[in-house]
Amino acid sequence: MKSLPFSLVAFFLPAVVISGYELVQDYSGISFFDQWDFYGSWDNLTLGDVWWLNRDDAFKQQLAYINSAGNAVMKVDNTNTVVFNEKRASIRITSQQAYGVGSLWVADMVHIPFGCSVWPAFWTKGPTWPDNGEIDIMEAINLMQSNQMALHTLPGCFQSTPANQMGTSGELDCSQPSGCLVTETAPNSFGQGFAAAGGGVFAAQFDVAGIWFWSRPNIPQSILQSTSTSSLDVSDWGAPSASYPVSGCDITKFFTAQNLILDITLCGIWAGLPAQYLPACGGSGPTGICYNDNVVGSGSRYDDAYFEVKYVRAYTTPGSGPTPTAVAANAASFTPMTSSSSAGPTLSQGGALHVHCLMIALMISLTMMFAMLFL
Numbered sequence: 240m241k242s243l244p245f246s247l248v249a250f251f252l253p254a255v256v257i258s259g260y261e262l263v264q265d266y267s268g269i270s271f272f273d274q275w276d277f278y279g280s281w282d283n284l285t286l287g288d289v290w291w292l293n294r295d296d297a298f299k300q301q302l303a304y305i306n307s308a309g310n311a312v313m314k315v316d317n318t319n320t321v322v323f324n325e326k327r328a329s330i331r332i333t334s335q336q337a338y339g340v341g342s343l344w345v346a347d348m349v350h351i352p353f354g355c356s357v358w359p360a361f362w363t364k365g366p367t368w369p370d371n372g373e374i375d376i377m378e379a380i381n382l383m384q385s386n387q388m389a390l391h392t393l394p395g396c397f398q399s400t401p402a403n404q405m406g407t408s409g410e411l412d413c414s415q416p417s418g419c420l421v422t423e424t425a426p427n428s429f430g431q432g433f434a435a436a437g438g439g440v441f442a443a444q445f446d447v448a449g450i451w452f453w454s455r456p457n458i459p460q461s462i463l464q465s466t467s468t469s470s471l472d473v474s475d476w477g478a479p480s481a482s483y484p485v486s487g488c489d490i491t492k493f494f495t496a497q498n499l500i501l502d503i504t505l506c507g508i509w510a511g512l513p514a515q516y517l518p519a520c521g522g523s524g525p526t527g528i529c530y531n532d533n534v535v536g537s538g539s540r541y542d543d544a545y546f547e548v549k550y551v552r553a554y555t556t557p558g559s560g561p562t563p564t565a566v567a568a569n570a571a572s573f574t575p576m577t578s579s580s581s582a583g584p585t586l587s588q589g590g591a592l593h594v595h596c597l598m599i600a601l602m603i604s605l606t607m608m609f610a611m612l613f614l
């Protein structure tokens with residue numbers, strides 16, 4: 240008579256002991272900016288014509304704030320006049336926490352910056368560049384229509400082909416200046432199209448460095464149903480946009496723990512290069528020079544140069560062993576408990592969190608009752 244009750248317990252347990260990716264950090268709502276550092280320098284990395292404000296100035300000048308929808312906004316100054324030889328204020332934030340191999344990052348964005356001279360990125364790096372690796376999850380310039388993904392490393396790391404991915408590979412050597420580059424093929428991954436579709440979700444798995452993008456209408460159920468406290472089962476994600484199999488790159492050798500970065504620069508050593516700038520934007524101003532025609536002046540060219548982010552979430556695999564594929568295969572068919580359509584960060588997040596905890600407590604209690612009754 241013991242076998243039936245035992246199988247009942249075994250059946251109920253997976254609903255509580257959730258496998259898959261476990262949430263480590265949720266950046267959203269009014270506390271979005273609490274655990275990021277603001278750069279506080281000019282763009283001395285990509286030589287863009289911006290001054291990345293420190294935290295105090297960012298809030299004071301209203302270039303970083305939480306909007307009425309509860310989303311985090313980071314923007315280029317579009318109201319102050321910049322005179323020749325000066326730089327324009329913008330934002331660059333770096334997560335205080337670094338995330339090791341095995342991590343997963345998911346970012347839901349309503350809007351990403353675009354326009355002539357504009358160069359936004361959502362990326363990761365270790366303490367030393369490029370020795371500790373860099374993952375570009377979202378990066379594009381000027382009037383591009385598509386996101387570009389890349390890894391940057393010391394020599395010896397490649398994207399192996401054929402990779403199981405939806406995007407189009409370019410450079411395969413991750414130590415080259417472009418990094419090992421993959422261009423998104425799904426529509427609306429950048430620019431006006433991204434905004435018009437209501438944005439979308441970018442995700443990156445740090446152990447196999449797969450990068451995904453879904454335009455708003457295509458976001459998978461697992462992500463739509465995820466909350467600021469729930470775990471995440473990635474089994475409905477499909478093939479990534481960019482895939483970097485370990486056969487081409489030993490991730491643990493070329494990457495240390497990574498900090499997340501969101502930034503917007505202007506011109507600089509990519510968007511401002513004549514070879515990049517002129518074909519797309521050369522005719523958009525009197526001089527054909529990125530800085531002169533955009534950065535200098537009233538700032539009215541930067542009305543679209545802002546991030547609006549619903550959330551950034553960091554997850555980890557429990558323990559250090561299983562690959563994401565193995566985790567997905569073993570994952571229970573767990574359905575997240577909260578499926579409200581306002582699963583994104585809202586000002587009522589505290590309440591939702593409370594209900595969520597109660598439900599988990601209730602499920603644990605029920606399972607323990609089953610265990611006590613039958614064992």
Ligand SMILES: *[C@@H]1O[C@H](CO)[C@@H](O)[C@H](O)[C@H]1NC(C)=O
Nearest residue numbers: 278279280281282283284285
């Ligand atoms: C850039 O500026 C920051 C802040 O002042 C400084 O910590 C960093 O070392 C500088 N980096 C370079 C490459 O000069």
